[in-house]
Amino acid sequence: MSNYKILFGITGSIAAYKSAYLISKLVQNGFEVKVVATENAFKFIGDATLEGLTGNKVYSDSFESGEMMNHINLMKWADLIIVCPASANTINKFANGVADNLITSLFLAYDLKKPFLIAPAMNVKMYEHPVTKESLKKLSNWGIKVLQTSKGYLACGDIGEGKLLEPDEIYEHILVSLNENNLKRKLKILVTAGGTKENIDGIRYITNLSTGRTASEIANYFARKGHNVTYLHAFDATTPSAPCNKISYNDFIDLNKKVESILNSDSYDLVIHNAAVSDYSPVYVELGSISYDVPLNSKIKSDVGEINIHLKKNFKILDKIKDYSKNKNLFLVAFKFTNTLNEEEKISAVRKSFQNSNCDIVVNNDLNDRDENNVQRIFHIYDKKFKKITVNTANNLSEEIEKIIIQKIGDKI
Template sequence: MVANKKIVLGVTGGIAAYKACALTSKLTQEGAEVKVIMTESATKFVTPLTFQALSRNPVYTDTFDEKDPLKIAHIDLADWADYIVIAPATANIIGKLANGIADDMLTTTILATKASIFIAPAMNVNMYEHPAVMKHLNTLKKWGYQFIEPNAGYLACGWTGKGRLEEPEIIINVLKEQEAQTKLFSDKKILVSAGPTREKIDPVRYLTNRSTGKMGFSIAEAAANFGAEVTLVAGPVEETLEHRHVKRIDIITAEEMYETMNEQFPLHDIVIMSAAVADYRPKTIHKEKMKKQSGDMKLEMERTKDVLLSLGEKKKEQFLVGFAAETNEPLVNGRKKLKRKNLDAIIVNDVSKQGAGFAGDTNIVTYINRKEQEEMIPLAMKKDIAKEILKRIHRDLKDETN
């Protein structure tokens, strides 16, 4: 699964650098093309000549050592790579990347690449558990870096605990799994809605909700990384997403969401409605700013169109997924919504739980399919929750065709 893949292996200055030699050899045996970048500290543990012999490619150690005058080496490597793997990754390199520091060949290459990046930490257990390192790891996870967690055991420093570089075979298996996932939806077009809507009251006021679109954007990004062509219909949010397989359509109101989703619906195979669409809007939109008055004010509301219900009524071959953000009897209400709106699956989350709901980077959800099979996906980053949701959709689609 990694045959013919172009892999940049970043080796940093830790005793576990010797394992990177085995990793280089095994990747090459699997048919991958490997180019190694070493930090200056890494060369104190293993010589560049070792990696040159194992990879059969030049080894890069100096940003300013331009081997080909027609190319800028770190940009050329950044564009060339399918994957970048940093193994071992020291606390130093993790801190640099989390703070955008690019002061050597490895860090400049990583900041310039669009390739998937895998980080395999290796360090003393106390260093690994230090708040600064944990903060940097979490920052990089939010940015989409993927981590191959270290093992626990006896460390070279004499301590026992988490900090041992994962074995080369495991690292390669992670890359193989990633490669397999990129093909999960290679033949599918996926429509995703995200964020809130805004319902205008007057020129300066509107009604909305707390949705930030993070969950929907995470789903859109994961779907694209899994090989799908994605259309993302986004309400007014600050989230950004740049991906060559994601087309973004911005809307503001519930009516615009209704029109856009219904227009795009027949063009897609899978539709995931994660947007928090307003159920009501002001019956009258004032052309001028409403002036403050003494006493209370009453705002008359009217029902908006039910986007998800309309899609369920029109559904033919599409796999339709809804979201249910609940605070009371979430699973009961989720199952009712699944049937009432003719869905193939629903994602239920209790937004009253700590770590779940709007604005945060984490979530806790339950996936329920049309057979009413329930699977709880525990607390995790929304990017990871998105992947788990898509894997279950892929499984259910596969079951339908078998």
């Protein structure tokens, strides 16, 4: 991780203890962190803890001898500023230009150019108060990135909005914000993930080995770079930790409808189609001499001697993606999963994907290249000229896809 400088503000909230974990994670990942805290913050977390975590002095007094220009110097020093947790009191002061402590004075010295994040934490009534809502709206309009709160059990015993977002999620927002600041162009990217579930009787279904791990890592990579990522995933697939738009699907029909709707509704630059789609879907079952359309509403009894499941062939969603797309210059990355040690069979499968879908690159991953934890370890990337690049992690795969996109689009990502 790059040596970014993070100015970390802490205000008087019981959620202040969570800031220690986030600060520790930032430091462990190579960030330099300086903390500015209000006097009320020290009622919830000690300055010794914060100094120990950062290795830097903790700032609080606007009028400390020799530190009179901290509200200017600290803001110049930082690459990103975050206030976490941000109390209702501090948020409303920010919005109304009140500068009665070091944190609020720092805000008035902010030039609106660097990333500035606010992670609110407060009682649900305070969060929903018109004054707070108006302040958050005003700050957002000024370019401040106001993070959502979580909904849940609050320290006061109430249940509702106002709970501080989890530190790991806030960390992801910090990564995205730092990269967004250096991004010349945001791409709209759709990543499909996981395996379809073709229902038979409500509790039984036909599925495959896909876990969504690879797609999740790809989505994380591009979301952390600051791009607009939509992650269309099976309901039980691994999901990315980086902030993105997550949409779930169930079976082949549901996946196809959602791919078409998403690509028709907006202009996407890139589709990475990693979902493992069922080639066949059940149409009806035969229980003895009687047939039933599926999926059945009730469970098939286990005392039936023989069950015949009749399947129909599904079309390839991959082959429809460019037709569905509002953007006719869409860049399409296909995945072709194989289970063979025969290289000619792999090449034949890749060639078929190119011919039928007009995709731009094909990633071949084979079952024989998975480790004991079912994690894919080798990926072969083919372009239309069958030039091959081999990588051994999903992150390296993402980097190679990014390089190809840069060459294709001709702009910095």
